[in-house]
Amino acid sequence: MARELHQQTLTELAAGLESGDFSSVELTEALLARVADHDGALNAFITVTGEQALAAAKAADEARAAGKGGVLNGLPLVHKDIFCTRDVLTTCGSRMLENFVSPYNATVVDKLADAGAVVLGKTNMDEFAMGSSNETSYYGPVKNPWHLDYSPGGSSGGSAAAVAARLAPAATGTDTGGSIRQPAALTGTVGLKPTYGRVSRYGMIAFASSLDQAGVITRSSADAALLLGVMAGFDERDSTSIDHPVPDYTTALSQPVDGLRIGVVKQHFDAGLDEATGKAVREALAVLEANGAKLIDVDMPNIDLSVPTYYVVAPAECSSNLSRFDGVRFGHRADEPEDLFDLYCRSRGEGFGAEVKRRVMTGTYVLSAGYYDAYYLKAQQVRHLIADDFHKAFEEVDVIAGPTSPTPAFRLGDKVDDPITMYLNDIYTVGANLAGLPGVSTPCGFVDGLPVGLHLVGPHWGEEALIRCAHNYEQLTDWHFACPEDYS
């Protein structure tokens, strides 16, 4: 007997829709009912778009009956609330955009809709994607479905929690320093961040433009491959989009792991790594090795500087990007401003939360006259050293593997008072963003009932190697099938 609809992957659901086992309307109704039952406790959604979803599902069913419809026809998913959705509230997790109804769609939203996807709603996130725990959201923290006292990670925590709790089979996310991969690891889901420039950033609210990249959170790498094929591609409207051919990512699913060269970075297993997490990751590597992959030690002497480099570059870019929020054209506006300066300062002071203000101020400082060379320029130089470490490694290996996050999920409230401890969550993931590389996290075990992620990074445009490696690992293990008890 087929598993219940909410337990099926996108790939399975696509087959079920195609063979007429159920309709998109039935599937959408079933998932919306789960959202209604569970989201009060999880807080994974900021907006549920039930009415629009049912209308889209009906249209998809009609298209199918007429022999039409794209590759995602009738398949439900959710969007991180950082993607602009026409005529739907788009908050970016901020009070600043509490009433912002987007006048246009992000390219990612259009592409998925054109392929027939049905959008169930918009997911909660750290404010402006600045956070690693979802606790900076103006709309309250998301709870981890594996334990409601724990963080699901961030910033795409709502997307990860929705997929882990089987409220949706797939979600979009964005990753500036690990914001897809870390929450995927902490919720036992698959998170794929493509190469910088692979997926359009148009309509994706900007945090740090040289690092931001859209991707997906799913329950299998096969599903990630399916969605990436739809989302990837050149977009005239994003000046950082790169015109590079889009392969059929699903062909990577049939390639064996035999002969794949996997780099293991010495520095990724140093003191900062939780012991049990390290053990789970080493066991995952052993599984791949036993099936024909070659493990090769690689040295990345500059990788330890990734986090400080990131926390100069990302705030610098955010301080510039967030200058658009002025209380004039859209977004929050302070009451009864004394003058224009007061309008700017109070609108921004009231509209942004504490972490966003800290990052805007950090960025303002490192870009200010007298400090630019010492911080920003220096960080961009170190960024080059880090990227060179990766490029050198990829002369010898096809992918680099290690832990996604130094620990499993942590308790809500545990790290929120210390920005540095919170920032160090990103220690294994930010390198890929600094160098513009693709990365994926796939479930590889549990520590005290909380999921652990295996992190893979590939060379530029190396998504196929990541999908091949992660998919093979998923065929050899069943961690990605594990479902939190209360959501089975």
Place this chain on the structure above:
Amino acid sequence: MCARARTGVERGRAEGVSHKKKQQEFPVSLDKDQVQQIAVLARLRLADDEFAETVDKLSRIVDFVDQLSQADTTDVVPMAHPLDVAQRLRADAVTEPNERDRFQENAPSTQDGLYLVPKVIE
């Protein structure tokens, strides 16, 4: 905590973060005055109860990123693009329709198609 001594325009010309130490050295931690100046540059008003916490946390962040000074970056070119490609330019053609009314639906205050702000010229 935007100081209110001058108008925003005057302030915009004169402002800058004061140099506690010589430019070549990394400054360590930030004091209240510096944080105040940064807040002005960033156009952020911090509530009084936020201010002390911001001084503390920003200082910790700045101290943390100071470790970059240890890296030897002699002759290293600063990264301009993660994939080392040049910025693409588009054709100089009109492609976007005028959707002023639609965009202004999100504006906090408009009149006759104009965005309203406090008076800037006496």
